[in-house]
Amino acid sequence: MRKRQPKTRTGGQPKTYTRLTHPLVRDSRDEPLRRASWAEALDRTARSLARNRGAFGLFSCSRATNEMNFVAQKFARVVMGTNNVDSCNRTCHAPSVAGLSAAFGSGGGTSSYAEVEHTDVIVMWGSNARFAHPIFFQHVLKGIRNGARMYAVDPRRTSTAEWAESWLGLNVGTDIAMAHAIGREIIHAGLTNTAFVERATTGFEEYRALVEPWTPSLAEKVTGVPARAIRELAHAYARAERAQLCWTLGITEHHNGTDNVRALINLALLTGHVGRYGSGLQPLRGQNNVQGGGDMGAIPNRLPGFQDLLDADVRLKFESAWDTALDPHYGMTLTEMFEAMEDGSLRAVYCIGENPAQSEADSEQAVRRLKELDFLVVQDIFLTRTAELADVVLPATAGWAETEGTTTNSERRVQRVRHAVTPPGEAREDIDILCDLASRLGRPFAYADAEAVWNELRALSPDHHGMTYARLEEHQGIQWPCPSTDRLEPPYLHGRLWEKDPQARGRPAPFGIVQHDPPVDLTDESYPLRLTTGRRLDSYNTGVQSGGFPSPLRRGESIELSPEDAERYGVAAGERVQVTSRRGSVVAPVRVDPALRPGLAFMTFHFPDEVDTNRLTIEANCPIAGTAEFKASAIRIEKLPVVTYVR
Numbered sequence: 001m002r003k004r005q006p007k008t009r010t011g012g013q014p015k016t017y018t019r020l021t022h023p024l025v026r027d028s029r030d031e032p033l034r035r036a037s038w039a040e041a042l043d044r045t046a047r048s049l050a051r052n053r054g055a056f057g058l059f060s061c062s063r064a065t066n067e068m069n070f071v072a073q074k075f076a077r078v079v080m081g082t083n084n085v086d087s088c089n090r091t092c093h094a095p096s097v098a099g100l101s102a103a104f105g106s107g108g109g110t111s112s113y114a115e116v117e118h119t120d121v122i123v124m125w126g127s128n129a130r131f132a133h134p135i136f137f138q139h140v141l142k143g144i145r146n147g148a149r150m151y152a153v154d155p156r157r158t159s160t161a162e163w164a165e166s167w168l169g170l171n172v173g174t175d176i177a178m179a180h181a182i183g184r185e186i187i188h189a190g191l192t193n194t195a196f197v198e199r200a201t202t203g204f205e206e207y208r209a210l211v212e213p214w215t216p217s218l219a220e221k222v223t224g225v226p227a228r229a230i231r232e233l234a235h236a237y238a239r240a241e242r243a244q245l246c247w248t249l250g251i252t253e254h255h256n257g258t259d260n261v262r263a264l265i266n267l268a269l270l271t272g273h274v275g276r277y278g279s280g281l282q283p284l285r286g287q288n289n290v291q292g293g294g295d296m297g298a299i300p301n302r303l304p305g306f307q308d309l310l311d312a313d314v315r316l317k318f319e320s321a322w323d324t325a326l327d328p329h330y331g332m333t334l335t336e337m338f339e340a341m342e343d344g345s346l347r348a349v350y351c352i353g354e355n356p357a358q359s360e361a362d363s364e365q366a367v368r369r370l371k372e373l374d375f376l377v378v379q380d381i382f383l384t385r386t387a388e389l390a391d392v393v394l395p396a397t398a399g400w401a402e403t404e405g406t407t408t409n410s411e412r413r414v415q416r417v418r419h420a421v422t423p424p425g426e427a428r429e430d431i432d433i434l435c436d437l438a439s440r441l442g443r444p445f446a447y448a449d450a451e452a453v454w455n456e457l458r459a460l461s462p463d464h465h466g467m468t469y470a471r472l473e474e475h476q477g478i479q480w481p482c483p484s485t486d487r488l489e490p491p492y493l494h495g496r497l498w499e500k501d502p503q504a505r506g507r508p509a510p511f512g513i514v515q516h517d518p519p520v521d522l523t524d525e526s527y528p529l530r531l532t533t534g535r536r537l538d539s540y541n542t543g544v545q546s547g548g549f550p551s552p553l554r555r556g557e558s559i560e561l562s563p564e565d566a567e568r569y570g571v572a573a574g575e576r577v578q579v580t581s582r583r584g585s586v587v588a589p590v591r592v593d594p595a596l597r598p599g600l601a602f603m604t605f606h607f608p609d610e611v612d613t614n615r616l617t618i619e620a621n622c623p624i625a626g627t628a629e630f631k632a633s634a635i636r637i638e639k640l641p642v643v644t645y646v647r
Contacts, residue, residue, distance in 0.1 A: 021425025052348035061353025065405030083331025099261030111280030126250020181219030242278030262512025292408030300331030305461025519632035584615035
């Protein structure tokens with residue numbers, strides 16, 4: 001097979017995106033989008049979806065409300081007869097959901113934000129929370145002011161690490177090796193919470209054998225972190241009365257992201273740092289409703305309330321409520337849907353509020369696959385790069401300030417959002433659009449308002465049953481589970497693990513037996529640098545909502561290099577280089593960052609119209625969660641000549 005040559009994308013000016021105010025349609029693939037009436041756009045969409053009923057997938061939106069996500073997954077399952085529904089949760093935190101579910105039976109973070117203010121040790125692993133989760137980081141700072149010690153485990157000495165007592169700068173993709181070494185040290189130092197392990201877990205002996213080879217000295221060779229620092233963190237975490245272990249995409253966006261999460265959960269099980277106030281596991285979500293989208297069933301393997309699709313009794317409950325038979329098989333993940341586009345088994349996609357043309361790994365390939373679909377409909381508030389490829393574009397209202405409903409944050413707190421401003425032009429609410437299409441496709445369902453959608457969800461999800469709109473207003477948000485309308489549950493999950501009565505304790509939490517597995521995209525003489533990606537404080541995702549607006553902080557996209565690597569390659573700050581991976585190439589200016597160690601480079605995905613970083617990233621996916629390895633690509637850089645213009 002002929003090897004595909006990398007393609008080059010040069011830099012440019014940040015694009016300004018304008019609001020969609022009316023429907024757009026394309027008369028043919030060779031024609032541009034043109035303005036259309038709602039009737040024409042919806043009729044065309046209904047006809048195209050009808051002819052692709054057996055080859056359909058839906059991308060739902062983690063910035064939209066719970067109510068929208070509930071109706072979107074219902075549209076896929078009831079109207080289109082498929083469980084092929086997913087969202088950007090797949091891109092970021094699906095490994096967290098999979099790992100937590102495997103250990104505890106539910107996929108939410110185990111603690112509340114306030115608990116980090118009243119803990120003794122905070123481990124921030126693979127997370128630059130000060131930039132990526134600034135609201136949560138305010139709670140972290142309160143915890144530090146209250147006496148908590150923070151440890152930052154991250155390949156980069158991030159802004160978050162500046163607040164840490166110790167920074168453990170590990171090599172990209174060695175998190176499991178680090179976690180195993182910490183676990184071994186805890187066991188050998190006699191710091192295991194033996195009573196908790198015996199009462200509340202299974203598989204400890206197998207775990208002990210798994211971590212036994214991982215001495216701190218061996219881990220130092222693999223991770224690059226000094227053995228003494230590994231021992232210090234192990235003792236601090238195990239000896240703490242209360243400890244919080246927090247992570248984000250530095251853990252999940254790997255080809256073995258779920259295994260990474262399981263390795264961290266093992267440390268909480270070993271020490272009993274879960275199921276009590278102040279001790280827990282916190283996967284920090286990057287968008288306002290990533291947690292809620294999954295909770296509402298906008299994922300291919302769970303129905304609303306995170307109820308297993310394969311459970312016959314659960315299916316029967318939903319089939320009775322919706323008066324339809326549900327497909328009893330798991331649907332395709334977002335990753336699998338892109339693979340199915342390749343072989344033609346997925347021919348139509350309904351994309352709501354997502355921009356996969358620029359957010360997917362190996363974005364050049366993603367664009368090609370989207371172009372080859374029989375039909376693509378995009379429902380959004382801006383004309384994104386994905387919308388530019390669509391056959392029909394439907395203008396929606398924004399999920400904040402223009403819509404009624406709820407969202408669910410990282411601590412599982414459901415909160416109200418309210419309609420405060422009039423949407424522009426002909427933009428319509430997502431729920432109304434979906435219901436209109438459902439009627440055109442012969443399966444009508446209608447709701448008087450967002451509260452009616454929420455009440456249907458409450459009737460079907462035990463975890464949300466007690467959350468009426470009135471109670472959400474009264475308490476200014478409620479964390480799930482909330483099964484009763486007359487009480488609130490503790491802010492932390494899995495307190496049952498501390499029960500002495502085995503019946504009350506329920507299923508014990510199993511240790512995860514996972515192996516260290518280095519990144520797929522290996523560095524070598526041709527690609528000697530390791531590229532990792534992440535977020536910056538001033539920008540948001542693919543830049544659609546933030547890229548075109550002035551900011552005193554924004555400096556545009558660049559490739560950040562260590563001072564040593566800048567000297568090695570003979571480049572200075574501001575000079576342009578060509579950055580090449582095994583998949584593609586971009587041109588970017590250099591920024592020299594002393595926070596980086598030699599051999600490590602950093603870029604973001606915030607400015608894809610200027611520098612499309614995801615042309616470089618690899619489509620190696622976690623086999624359990626389907627999340628791509630955005631955090632570990634092999635690259636090379638080449639200095640470009642300075643262009644001089646002569647009059």
